[in-house]
Amino acid sequence: MKSWDVIVIGSGAAGFAAAVTACCKGLSVLMLEKAPHFGGTSAISGGAVWINDTDQARAAGKSGAPDEMKTYLHTIIGEANYRPEIVDAFVNAGREALAFLEQEGAVKYSLRPLSPDYYPDEPGAVDVGRALEVVEYDGRELGEHFTTLRSPPPGMLLFGGMMVNRVDIQHFLDMRRSWRSFRHCTKLLLRYGRDRLRHHRGTRLAMGNALIARMAALALRKGLTLELNVTVKSLIEQNGRVTGVEIARDGKSLALYARRGVVLAAGGFAAGRIAPQFRPATQQHYTMSPATNDGAAFQLGLGVDARQGADLPSNFFWAPVSVLRRPDGSEERFPHLVTDRAKPGVIAVNQRGVRFVNESNSYHHFASAMQQQPENAPAICYAMPRR
Numbered sequence: 174m175k176s177w178d179v180i181v182i183g184s185g186a187a188g189f190a191a192a193v194t195a196c197c198k199g200l201s202v203l204m205l206e207k208a209p210h211f212g213g214t215s216a217i218s219g220g221a222v223w224i225n226d227t228d229q230a231r232a233a234g235k236s237g238a239p240d241e242m243k244t245y246l247h248t249i250i251g252e253a254n255y256r257p258e259i260v261d262a263f264v265n266a267g268r269e270a271l272a273f274l275e276q277e278g279a280v281k282y283s284l285r286p287l288s289p290d291y292y293p294d295e296p297g298a299v300d301v302g303r304a305l306e307v308v309e310y311d312g313r314e315l316g317e318h319f320t321t322l323r324s325p326p327p328g329m330l331l332f333g334g335m336m337v338n339r340v341d342i343q344h345f346l347d348m349r350r351s352w353r354s355f356r357h358c359t360k361l362l363l364r365y366g367r368d369r370l371r372h373h374r375g376t377r378l379a380m381g382n383a384l385i386a387r388m389a390a391l392a393l394r395k396g397l398t399l400e401l402n403v404t405v406k407s408l409i410e411q412n413g414r415v416t417g418v419e420i421a422r423d424g425k426s427l428a429l430y431a432r433r434g435v436v437l438a439a440g441g442f443a444a445g446r447i448a449p450q451f452r453p454a455t456q457q458h459y460t461m462s463p464a465t466n467d468g469a470a471f472q473l474g475l476g477v478d479a480r481q482g483a484d485l486p487s488n489f490f491w492a493p494v495s496v497l498r499r500p501d502g503s504e505e506r507f508p509h510l511v512t513d514r515a516k517p518g519v520i521a522v523n524q525r526g527v528r529f530v531n532e533s534n535s536y537h538h539f540a541s542a543m544q545q546q547p548e549n550a551p552a553i554c555y556a557m558p559r560r
């Protein structure tokens with residue numbers, strides 16, 4: 174009988190946070206990923222975290238009172254949906270969780286010098302102190318696993334293969350004006366050129382890619398077994414406890430057991446058929462999540478009597494997304510998060526030419542405003558330009 178202490182389903186930031194923590198505590202861990210690549214949505218994300226009163230914030234003199242953060246969250250979430258036990262756990266334990274992962278070498282974060290909260294005018298909001306960004310990482314540390322780390326789509330990379338972070342982008346914009354920026358960019362370009370002689374893309378990883386790579390590298394060094402292309406068919410329940418999973422491999426069913434627990438960290442359901450229940454039914458939806466985030470994992474939970482929240486007011490991480498058709502007919506999606514949408518010179522109008530939103534609002538608010546436009550003046554355009 175094959176068994177581990179912990180089985181983790183899903184290889185995004187949630188799955189790896191659980192897996193690397195268990196590995197650091199000396200437990201044996203098996204991670205099962207449905208996709209051929211690991212990292213999920215997390216690997217193409219910004220990787221930024223929003224946590225109160227971290228060591229980094231304290232060092233910068235920006236330690237935040239927990240009550241201020243709770244006031245902010247209370248205002249944003251609203252009285253009807255505010256769950257104090259969940260908010261308290263997040264606010265009170267966030268600092269310790271991040272510090273643990275940092276001390277073990279599973280993550281590395283720095284404080285963003287200026288990063289206003291998404292609703293900066295609401296009570297409890299701050300300009301600096303809660304948002305932290307990932308420190309870059311060398312993908313070569315992953316060895317052979319670098320090839321199966323999920324890559325952001327080429328449109329999110331320079332030259333289709335080079336990752337840049339917030340600081341690098343500023344240097345590229347300044348490289349003709351500043352000697353320091355010129356040097357920074359030259360170094361990046363030379364490294365990228367060298368990388369491409371040996372690797373399928375640049376090995377200097379940033380943002381969510383660096384986050385996943387760093388956690389994966391440590392977990393793998395500590396003995397994590399990572400299996401890709403695995404479909405979990407059901408959770409095994411014995412005497413009211415989940416004790417394992419049944420998977421399909423090479424056309425056969427196989428039972429795998431977990432002595433301490435099974436962690437369901439399979440992302441959301443944005444790419445699945447289940448999604449239309451939770452969004453305006455008339456609207457087509459383009460998600461940045463991998464196709465494997467299809468909600469099947471929800472069915473696994475429901476199969477052992479877990480309950481799905483029915484009263485969630487906001488089930489999606491909304492963002493405006495452009496869809497590009499490549500000459501070969503394939504499709505690429507690009508999320509308009511920070512690099513363009515809110516910059517001077519951009520005005521967002523609906524199809525009647527009426528400005529409908531403050532372009533600098535959070536992407537979530539922006540996309541909600543798009544959805545709320547009247548039928549005779551839509552702000553969502555589905556025509557895909559051919560090049």
Ligand SMILES: Cc1cc2nc3c(=O)[nH]c(=O)nc-3n(C[C@H](O)[C@H](O)[C@H](O)COP(=O)(O)OP(=O)(O)OC[C@H]3O[C@@H](n4cnc5c(N)ncnc54)[C@H](O)[C@@H]3O)c2cc1C
Pocket residue numbers: 182183184185186187188205206207208210211212213214215216217218219220221222223403404405438439440441461462463465466467468469470490508510
């Ligand atoms: C462009 C972009 C930028 C973002 N930036 C940020 C940011 O800076 N900060 C932030 O906090 N959030 C950000 N987000 C949101 C964030 O990426 C997600 O909330 C987060 O990645 C979810 O992590 P996860 O581990 O739950 O899921 P995922 O990272 O999606 O991982 C889930 C994994 O589970 C696998 N899986 C699914 N079903 C099964 C199954 N049945 N069996 C096995 N495996 C399965 C999937 O293939 C996937 O690999 C961003 C999102 C996008 C699209």
